[in-house]
Amino acid sequence: MKILMIEDDSTIAFAVKTYLNKHNIETIIYNNLSQTENLNFNDFDLILLDANLPDGSGFNFLKWLREFYDLPVIMLTVKDEDEYVIKGLSQGADDYITKPFSLPVLKARIDNVFSRKIKKVDELTFENLSLDFISKQASIDGIDLDLNLKEFAILEMLLENQDVNLLRKRILDYVWGYDFYEVNDNTLTVTIKRLRNKLGEYGKHIKTVRGIGYRWDNEKK
Structure with a gap:
């Protein structure tokens, strides 16, 4: 797999490139949009795109990109407010991750997005x-x-891992990223309870696994 990362923070870019290269994912780094003017984006399998770059908006670039290319894009942002993230998704981003993020979680999201594109699963x-x-x-x-x-994100994770016991830490890490260290342990419990209520009859499929975490019970209604 070959990835293009457009990110102006050299520390983040270096860490991502080093980590992904160790996992046999070739990563090419550009720190602004102007450097990409003569690129053939079809040479890449996926783009990691910072939302705020020195010479322009990642959102505007994504809007332009979607007019010509269909390759997967994951937005990198320092904000996780729903409206801010939805702006990126509505303009064609396949996923998003907020900074600071865990490198294993970033790779998991890359794998998920790329797998969906290959299988054409929307x-x-x-x-x-x-x-x-x-x-x-x-x-x-x-x-x-x-x-x-x-x-x-929690519902997505549960449905993609049906009948699998998911550790609380794994869910927190995937959904909240590094922010989970600042999240009260009760936050996940409250969020799961709210999710169950919103799912109505389907909420009963979310089982609490004492001392471990949660599981989506695949048993039909």
């Missing part, structure tokens, strides 16, 4: 419950659920 379903990865919208019987992005 949606995940369980009975009448559906997750749209493009819009980050969940629905039941075609009726949209009012999930925030963290609730969606």
Whole structure:
């Protein structure tokens, strides 16, 4: 796999390149948009794109990119407010991750996004419950659920790992990133409870595994 990373923070860029190269992912770094003017983006399998660059907006660049290319893009941002993230997703980003982030989590997101593109999977379903990865919208019987992005990410993780016990730390790390060190341990419990309520009858599929974490029970209704 060959990745293009457009990131002006040299410390972050070096750490990402070093880590991904160790996992046999070739990573090319550019620290501004002007350096990419003569690139053939089809030479890359995926782009890591910073939202705020010295010579322009990553969002505007993404909007332009989507007019000509369909390769996967993961936005890198220092903000995780829903409106800010949704702006990137609505302009064609396949996923996002907020800084600072865990390198293993970044790789997991890269693997997930790339795998979906290869398989051309834009949606995940369980009975009448559906997750749209493009819009980050969940629905039941075609009726949209009012999930925030963290609730969606937890539901996505559970459905992609059905009947697997997921450690609390793994969920916190994937959904909150490095921020989970500043998150109260009760935050995940409260978020899961809220997610169960929003899922209605499907909420019963989220099982608490005492001392471990949570599991999506694949048993049909």
